[in-house]
Structures are given as C-alpha cells and as structure tokens.
Amino acid sequence: xxxxxxxxxSGGLDSSTCxxxxxxxxxxxxxLSFSYGQRHTIELEASKRIAxxxxxxxxxxxxxxxxxxxxxxxxDDIDVPKGRDxxxxxxxxxxxxxxxRNTIFLSFALAFAETIGADDIFxxxxxxxxxxxxxxxxxYIAAFQKMARLATKAGxxxxxxxxxxxxxxxxxxxxxxxxxxxxxxDYALTTSCYDPDQAGxxxxxxxxxxxxxxxxxxxxxxxxxxxxxxxxx
Amino acid sequence: xxxxxxxxxSGGLDSSTCxxxxxxxxxxxxxLSFSYGQRHTIELEASKRIAxxxxxxxxxxxxxxxxxxxxxxxxDDIDVPKGRDxxxxxxxxxxxxxxxRNTIFLSFALAFAETIGADDIFxxxxxxxxxxxxxxxxxYIAAFQKMARLATKAGxxxxxxxxxxxxxxxxxxxxxxxxxxxxxxDYALTTSCYDPDQAGxxxxxxxxxxxxxxxxxxxxxxxxxxxxxxxxx
Numbered sequence: 001x002x003x004x005x006x007x008x009x010s011g012g013l014d015s016s017t018c019x020x021x022x023x024x025x026x027x028x029x030x031x032l033s034f035s036y037g038q039r040h041t042i043e044l045e046a047s048k049r050i051a052x053x054x055x056x057x058x059x060x061x062x063x064x065x066x067x068x069x070x071x072x073x074x075x076d077d078i079d080v081p082k083g084r085d086x087x088x089x090x091x092x093x094x095x096x097x098x099x100x101r102n103t104i105f106l107s108f109a110l111a112f113a114e115t116i117g118a119d120d121i122f123x124x125x126x127x128x129x130x131x132x133x134x135x136x137x138x139x140y141i142a143a144f145q146k147m148a149r150l151a152t153k154a155g156x157x158x159x160x161x162x163x164x165x166x167x168x169x170x171x172x173x174x175x176x177x178x179x180x181x182x183x184x185x186d187y188a189l190t191t192s193c194y195d196p197d198q199a200g201x202x203x204x205x206x207x208x209x210x211x212x213x214x215x216x217x218x219x220x221x222x223x224x225x226x227x228x229x230x231x232x233x
Numbered sequence: 234x235x236x237x238x239x240x241x242x243s244g245g246l247d248s249s250t251c252x253x254x255x256x257x258x259x260x261x262x263x264x265l266s267f268s269y270g271q272r273h274t275i276e277l278e279a280s281k282r283i284a285x286x287x288x289x290x291x292x293x294x295x296x297x298x299x300x301x302x303x304x305x306x307x308x309d310d311i312d313v314p315k316g317r318d319x320x321x322x323x324x325x326x327x328x329x330x331x332x333x334r335n336t337i338f339l340s341f342a343l344a345f346a347e348t349i350g351a352d353d354i355f356x357x358x359x360x361x362x363x364x365x366x367x368x369x370x371x372x373y374i375a376a377f378q379k380m381a382r383l384a385t386k387a388g389x390x391x392x393x394x395x396x397x398x399x400x401x402x403x404x405x406x407x408x409x410x411x412x413x414x415x416x417x418x419d420y421a422l423t424t425s426c427y428d429p430d431q432a433g434x435x436x437x438x439x440x441x442x443x444x445x446x447x448x449x450x451x452x453x454x455x456x457x458x459x460x461x462x463x464x465x466x
Contacts, residue, residue: 100344
C-alpha cells in the first residue's frame, strides 16, 4: 500500500515544492487548503491549479473564519507593509502575522491525517526566511509533533503517531526554488503576494514578493509570474 | 484591568462549570463555541443560553466543517452507542471520538486569546470520566501548553504565554456537579446528550447521558433536564 501524506497547500511556492518533495519520497499526497478570510483569495485558486497540475490524490479546502477574532493585516483592513528590506522584516513580528494560524492549520491536518490513516504531514515552513513568524520555528514544530502524538488514537495505539515533516526548514528561498525546478514544479501556477490587484497580479513590494523575487534572483532563475510593474523584478 | 480568559463552551455541564470557576477566580470570560457539523446542534443553543445567563463578556461561535474529513459518530451517520456500562466505555476509543477535536478547539482558543490579550484558556476536560478520548489526558494538555507558548507572539515577547487551565481534570462528575451548584450554575440550561430527539430532549442511554445521570445520582442532586423516558433516571 502506498504511504499517504497530508500536505498543507497554500498556493505559494513553498507548499508546492513540499508537494513535489512528498511525491518524490513516494507519498500519495492529500492536499489541505483553507479559506480563512484572507484578503488574497487568489491563493485558493492557485492551490486548486497546483493540486490539478501535480496530480495529487485528494484536495480539501476547509472554510474557517479567522476574521471573527481579527488582529492581522491578512484578514483585516490593516495596510500590508510595502518596500521593506529584510532587516526591517526581521526586526518585529509583522502585522501580516495571523494569530495561531499554523497551529490551527496543523490541527486540521492532524484531523485529516487521522481520518485517512496518514502518518505524515508536510508543512513548508522555513526558519531562514521565516520573516518573524513565531510559529515557523523548529522548536515550535517539534512541540506540535509531541502534542500531536499525545492527541490521537494512532499515538495511543501504535506508540508512533504522526510525523510533522518540514523539508524546507533549513533551505534558503533560492535553494527551495532550485529544488522545485529540479522536481518539475511549475512556479507559474503559484502565487505569493499578500496584496495582489483585482486581476490577481502580484504587487512586487510586500514582504512575500520581495523574498520571492530575491530567491529567484539568487537562484539565477526567472520568476515566471507577472508583477504589476517590471521594475520590481 | 480585569484579567481575561477564553473558556471553551460546549453547552454541557462541564464547560458551564468552567465558566463559573473562571468567574469566581475573577476573570472576564470570553466564551468560544463551535459549529462543527455535530448532529446535536442543540448544544449550540445551550451554549447561547449559558452565555446569556452567566453574563459572560463575549461569546463567539466559530463555523468549522469537520464533516469534510468524516470519521466520527458525532458528525457522520454512524450510530451512537447506547446503554453501555463504564467498563465498555473505557475499553476502547469510542466512535463518538472526533479526530483531533480538542486540538482544533484549543488552537482557535489560542488565536482568540492572543487577539484579545488573554493569558488564560479554560477547558473542561476530565481525566477520570474522559471515556477513552486521547485528547482529554493531562499529558496531552501539558504538551499543548508547551507548544502554544512557542507558537505565539506573547510566548516570544514575554516569555510567559498562555496557560491552559483544566480545573475539572481530577474531579468526578459528581464533584463537578456539586461545585457548579455551589457556584450557582443552572444545569437546567445545559445539555450533554449525543443523540437528542428533534425537540432536543436527551436520550438517557448514550455514554454522555449515562455519565451525567450517574454524576447527579452520586452527588445526591436531581438532574433538572428532561429525558425521553424517566426510567433512565
């Protein structure tokens, strides 16, 4: 029987690289995406395109409304910061931080994994480019895995429980892009921008665009997506 | 400034007792309930009645669809077991177990707590009467708290982070009921049944009804709610 893995799929380049890595390791991929009141719903369209193009086994989109709590520029009417250098990004937890987002996403992934009988969850977090989010750090992921093993039937019955795989955790954005290109990921299908225009075209100036563009530049690869202005490239 | 606490509020007797305990400790209570495709939506009505009657500060109901994954008698068309004794309940993880439910609920509580600036979350889990659910054990709760402290801004900035309070963890159902009655909880507003009829009347025969009725009997207090047949009392 083929091994199953739940892969958190945001529609960005990190998560689509995770899909390719999981498939390369021989997993049947069960993609999980969230409609969480994010301003950039274009992400969800990207996640569907990636799920189709990469031939994953099943793709679930879960509706949750994080706007009920408020508190983030990604779900509220707070302005997304533009044109910051990496030093400014690292100096503080950004307003684009959504409270407990990865904890909520991983909890649903855990429920999905338990239901389909998967022992593996993949999440594309990244310690180098994490840009100040507390829930992207290796210590956090290790603590989540420990909690998850105590939370589930599988953990009790088999004394194994789920593994949280973070294949990108020590990679630079450039390394992630090179890996994905080698594995055949079509980055033209992905989107990273926190603040795209109505047609879904990336702004080129938010933290996510800046990190993405820098990654492509360092990898010596042309970013195949469109930007609102070519001067940002 | 009054301290704030997020209390997970199911509409059952454990969570309403938690509200009373948190208020007694001087917290402003922010109640959090979930519409998760449970068959017993009567729970949500009970949670609203309790929130009103107990004068909590704010009550949020979050819509999430655990049915997307399936796998539990509480959200699927699997029959709820009836008439089991406690030995049978303890012998296995019940089909009413919802995969990763408490992990998902606590994750949302963490997001809510972080947004309103609360350092405390209350959950009415119970190690003695936990009836086979892996995510009601003290080890699990401790692991969740550790993970939560690593997950949040508060954990990073203040080196404190959230506390997961489980005031009922070592109490019997009878002790919980006596405590609640002393604190003035009106248990007539609560509901516990996994399989009520269309009018919301409790079945008296599912695991939850059996544990509740036994608790009231041991406490020497009459359960003020109605049952489908008085022979179950």
